[in-house]
Amino acid sequence: WTPIWYFYRSMPFENLIDLYTSSDIAWLTPIRDGMNLVAKEYIATRTDKTGVLILSEMAGSANEMNESLLINPNNFEQIADSLNEAINMPKEEQIARNTLLQKRLERYNVEKWANDFMNSLINQKEKDQTNQTKRLSVDLMNTVMTDYKKAKRRLVFLDYDGTLAGFHNDPQKASPDEELYKLLDEISSQENTDMYLISGRDKETFTKWFLPKKYNMIVEHGVWISQGGEEFRMLENVKKDWMEKILPVLESFVDRTPGSFIEEKNYSLAWHYRKTDPDFGQKRAVELNTVLTSLIANDDLSVLNGNKVMEIKSSNVNKGRASMRVYSEHNYDFVFAIGDDWTDEFMFQELPKDSVTIKVGRQKTQAKYFVDNTKNVRSILKRFAEKR
Template identity: 45%
Template sequence: MRKTIIVSNRLPVKITEKDGEFSLQASEGGLATGLGSIYREGNNIWLGWPGQEITDPKQQEKITRQLRQMNLMPVFLTQEEINNFYEGFSNETLWPVFHYMAVYARYDQGYWDAYYQVNKKFRDIVMQVAEQGDIIWIHDYQLLLLPGMLRAEMPEISIGFFNHIPFPSYELFRLIPWRAELVEGMLGADLLGFHTFDDTRHFLNAVSRILPVNTSANVVSYNDRTVVVETFPMGIDFNKFSALGNDPGVKHQLQNLQENFQQERMVLSIDRLDYSKGILQRLQAFELLLQLHPEYVGKVVLYMIVVPSRDTVPQYKELRDEIDKLVGNINARFRTLSWHPVQYFYRSFPVEVLAALYNYADICLVTPMRDGMNLVSKEYVASRNNNDGVLILSEMAGASKELIDAIIVNPNNIGAITRAIVDALNMPLPEQQRRMKQMRQLVSKFNINHWVKLFMTRLEEVNEMQQNMLARRVNQETAVLIRQQYRKSKRRIIFLDYDGTLVGFQSNIDMAAPDPDLYQLLRELAAYPGNDIVMISGRKHETLGEWFGHLPLDLIAEHGAWQKTKEGEWYQLPGLTDKWKQEILPMLEQATDRTPGSFVEEKSYSLVWHYRKVESGLGELRANELMNTLRYYTQEKGLQVLPGDKVIEVKNIEINKGKAALSWLNHKKYDFIMAMGDDVTDEDIFKALPPKAITIKVGSQVSAAQYYLRSHHEVRHLLRTLKTVHLEV
């Protein structure tokens, strides 16, 4: 029976040890709540580290049995693995780089080796329970290699991956020595999810720059698979936080807060100890508030909770010391006998206390330097049942893309945070309610269950799309059908594009000359009785003539402007003019002057701007600019602008590979027609040929062609199999 396997670094349990005995308690974190609807059902399972080093095999066996009753499965890690994989590579390499704090990153080979081995350990345990037809959903930055490792073992299985922290821009990601291995691992998934569109864009940019892959919009074509990259902003359990306000325990805590603070206005700050959270800047902003606005002395308090985290690591210990010092300085400078400006707690609190604080605080101050989503902001909003209160939110938190009715600030701008606090303290109740109502509606709708459902539905859609694409690939079965049609027919015509179809692309266009193997293949195909082989290319007719004039091939050059039968001489399409070039050429030359690595190629009746050698990104930018300019000038001149693979071509509208191919079909009756091409211009052939024709797109699955192949190597292989039919006959 089909099941869903959730994989994360940690299991949703708390393990406590007493006198050598371990006891388990289910965790109530946001992710555990949302995924509870999945992993607790049927034979579904959640797999991860239980959070403790357990080395005794008997204890491991006992805990495994207990966990299996909760639909959980443990991955036991040694202390050394925890140190190097989790504390090391995950938190000292990936965490700082992904949070734009690359100055703290350590690129240690030992860390990487441990990260690789632990991902392998996770793979082996997933393999023990995974079966064909299952869905695997992998979570977060500790397991970036796992999708690829599983894909290698189970090519047909459905894999989703979600990254819960930001994904950095390419300029930062490229600093990691193992960057290619990381993105290759991630691309093992069918669907990759990120919190924000920025993260999605950064990932797509990194992939296209690091690997030789094709990306189109949010789709990556990798290893003959379509990988979809989407944005899924994560939500919270809205109903839980909204209902907590009526909980007796929370009401009791709320009463205590009212007695302790009475007339004081509360600014709430809750964070884990981390340099990405902007805690020091928040304190500096509050200090500036008391300095510039003495009227708030004794009337406003900053209630700051910092949850302990990795404080044995030097950067974290240093950060904690700085927080302690700054809190001490503010309190020493501004406190009165009855008032402490900063109420600072370095510990975690139960959810009832947090809910009471969310309900009581006038302002929630959430200003991380960088954060994947930040659920504290959403928890505060969900708790405000009276639609009052003000949220001040960093523009660097993923939540800021959704909670646009918060006061949005740059966390590096201390003055702006101070002004935001003043604005929040003075915001009229109707304005508070207008903003909070909008945010509550959004947090209520896009809750954790909505997020889970959205991701799983999209994963199913992606798998369906992949199956449709797979059906179009020329596989062994399809190749047999093509050979059968070829064998039965008496008169055959095969249209072949050149660049990208029979040979790979070269940065220097003159270096893509035919090799002996290709000459031999074409010679044997063309020599067989009943075969007409037509080379149909955008290349100059002089070049095609030089390369293939000695072979018994028909040649169509410059997309159809020049044509030549195997027995005849070159002739050009009548009625063509090149007078337009004098107006268009300066535009292309101007683009060339602004773009190092680009050049202009002039053909008889077309001009081509090449940018294959241009820096990635810059070439695309200039190409888009040039396309927009050219479209404006060519609309009424009978010209066509064609974007190709790292080229833009301007040509007479009468010149068309489709028309040229049809003119060849008018000469004779063929009972086998096949066309293969890789470019936009080849789409004209695919559309023009009759329905019985076999049309094959090379290198892309998106096409009007019936089938597709991945590369020119596969094209040659298919043509060789046709050649072998001659030997069988």
């Protein structure tokens, strides 16, 4: 009896089928995988519908093979339990699971995959046509600049991450560069212009980066405000006793999702998953969103799903409320707001209808206009910074 046969080489397909049909268990544990056709081939060869598939949840095929025993390949205890379950699984259960798997494989063949991809492209084209948001063209930007120059008092809101600066795996390393400082200096120093950096960032980071510059700032989605270089003061009274209940939940997801980490702010918690495997991270994010939604139902909290980050904060705090507080302080005849995240949608929605609102990216938005990336944002700032 040879308990382990180790083949470190390619194998003719006929021999591979022989292995599939003679194996009682297929145990496939990739840590990163686009599809994993071996899992599908194993199921397809089981003509008597017996056999057990143990499959890594990080394989692309795991999304459509839920009847297999799904495992996290980093969780050794779970692997051992699944092996034990597979060895002792009754034939009736094996047949029931594999019957469903085989029917799905018959439906999801290569022709269906190709058609789904093509239909997705066609649908995207149709969505673009029905999107009411306009690209900020050269002509539109010239019109904006005309209104900007003739305005008696201007109010400018600038989001930071994904707008003024690109994303970074470590949020602390997405610091402003010299060009950005120069542009912000030019705009903030213009007569009758109130410029606000409005961000979900913590006040400690913005204090370090921008307080010496004496920019106006709103941080943590509207909890804190600093005007003209003064120390941050609270714009909203919020509680933080809920954080003790939510933090252990986020920690458990960090343990189960390699590459993710928690950012603890003064009055909110953020779970970052930019450094995780993209598909696996998104899957965990959906799972976490479900868990959090049930946990915070009665706590007056909300979950913000940002770009590779999920943040839990008080429902009473958002960029829309904060921006309107600032707007009400003076009689502004030109209002400009730009941001990339859905947290900026509160701002786009609340500001007056004649405001110039811009979304960075092509997601569905309440903004009037969109630009593609941070490079386009820098071009807009350069226009604003021009000497009149």
